[in-house]
Amino acid sequence: MRVVRLSAFAKINLGLEVLGLRQDGYHELRTLFQTIDLHDDLVLSLRKAGIVVRCDHPLVPKGSGNIVSRAAEELARFARVGAGVEIALTKRIPVAGGLGGGSSDAAAALLGLDRLWGLGLGPSRLHPLARRLGADVPYFLMGGTVLGLGRGDEVYPLRHQLAAHVVVVDPERPVKTAAVFHHIDRSLTPRENSYTIFRFVSRDLEGEKGLSILTNDLEEATLAEAPELRETLSRIRGILVESGCSLAALSGSGSSYFGLFDGARQASLARRALRSAGFKTFASRTLSLGQYRDRLSRALGRRRT
Numbered sequence: 001m002r003v004v005r006l007s008a009f010a011k012i013n014l015g016l017e018v019l020g021l022r023q024d025g026y027h028e029l030r031t032l033f034q035t036i037d038l039h040d041d042l043v044l045s046l047r048k049a050g051i052v053v054r055c056d057h058p059l060v061p062k063g064s065g066n067i068v069s070r071a072a073e074e075l076a077r078f079a080r081v082g083a084g085v086e087i088a089l090t091k092r093i094p095v096a097g098g099l100g101g102g103s104s105d106a107a108a109a110l111l112g113l114d115r116l117w118g119l120g121l122g123p124s125r126l127h128p129l130a131r132r133l134g135a136d137v138p139y140f141l142m143g144g145t146v147l148g149l150g151r152g153d154e155v156y157p158l159r160h161q162l163a164a165h166v167v168v169v170d171p172e173r174p175v176k177t178a179a180v181f182h183h184i185d186r187s188l189t190p191r192e193n194s195y196t197i198f199r200f201v202s203r204d205l206e207g208e209k210g211l212s213i214l215t216n217d218l219e220e221a222t223l224a225e226a227p228e229l230r231e232t233l234s235r236i237r238g239i240l241v242e243s244g245c246s247l248a249a250l251s252g253s254g255s256s257y258f259g260l261f262d263g264a265r266q267a268s269l270a271r272r273a274l275r276s277a278g279f280k281t282f283a284s285r286t287l288s289l290g291q292y293r294d295r296l297s298r299a300l301g302r303r304r305t
């Protein structure tokens with residue numbers, strides 16, 4: 001294979017609990033990840049040697065500061081690959097928006113290069129490399145409705161995969177994740193005994209939805225980092241709630257906000273209301289673990305494993 005084209009899907013965090021600070025400087029998390037069909041695109045073309053990443057988005061770093069370049073370099077070193085690659089990256093997922101765009105691009109690059117370079121490693125053997133690249137990268141080797149523990153890099157799929165319409169709102173104010181976690185340490189007490197995700201997962205086993213109990217512990221820290229967002233996020237939330245969403249929340253460290261809807265009509269009315277209030281929005285749908293794997297397998301020219 002000389003060219004591999006694949007999409008890198010965004011995630012939202014349905015809930016996120018910060019349990020404490022770890023010895024390695026990261027934070028112990030309990031989070032529910034959900035992939036959605038908003039995506040970036042990658043085209044990987046075989047070269048004789050060298051790793052070149054092209055992306056014309058102004059917020060995407062050039063050279064080895066780019067997580068896609070790092071993914072390719074790490075994999076080449078790990079698997080002692082002689083060949084090179086040119087990767088063209090088209091961004092659609094807001095950058096520094098809490099939607100995991102960079103992490104997803106990196107995971108897609110690992111999976112795509114595994115195919116392009118004929119390594120045959122598969123997601124499980126790519127997992128240690130993914131962890132080194134970033135805490136959210138391993139999740140994107142899996143996708144769907146997933147419980148994330150540890151730094152967020154220990155991932156376990158839920159039995160019930162969520163199916164919903166998602167309206168994503170981009171307040172167009174990039175926020176740095178590290179800065180948000182820094183505010184958690186300075187001004188907030190991490191909740192060591194937080195049970196909303198536990199309750200949600202238990203109810204889920206009984207077939208109840210109960211999404212509205214989920215919260216994001218990072219929201220106050222994000223507002224400490226970007227105080228000008230307080231009013232904006234509260235307006236966005238107000239419109240989503242009025243439109244009848246089953247959950248409205250900040251995704252990860254923000255600043256993207258999202259609403260989940262059971263019906264397409266409700267979601268499109270919400271989107272219209274948000275757009276007429278001047279917000280940039282994306283209409284999206286959840287991707288279950290099975291749907292996510294199907295999309296990737298098709299792109300990689302493989303039957304589902």
Ligand code: C5P
Pocket residue numbers: 025026027028029133134135136150151152177178179181
């Ligand atoms: O691993 P990643 O590069 O995506 O994380 C970005 C930053 O977010 C880290 O440098 C760290 O400051 C913070 N973080 C954290 N605890 C986590 C995940 C991320 O403190 N579980």
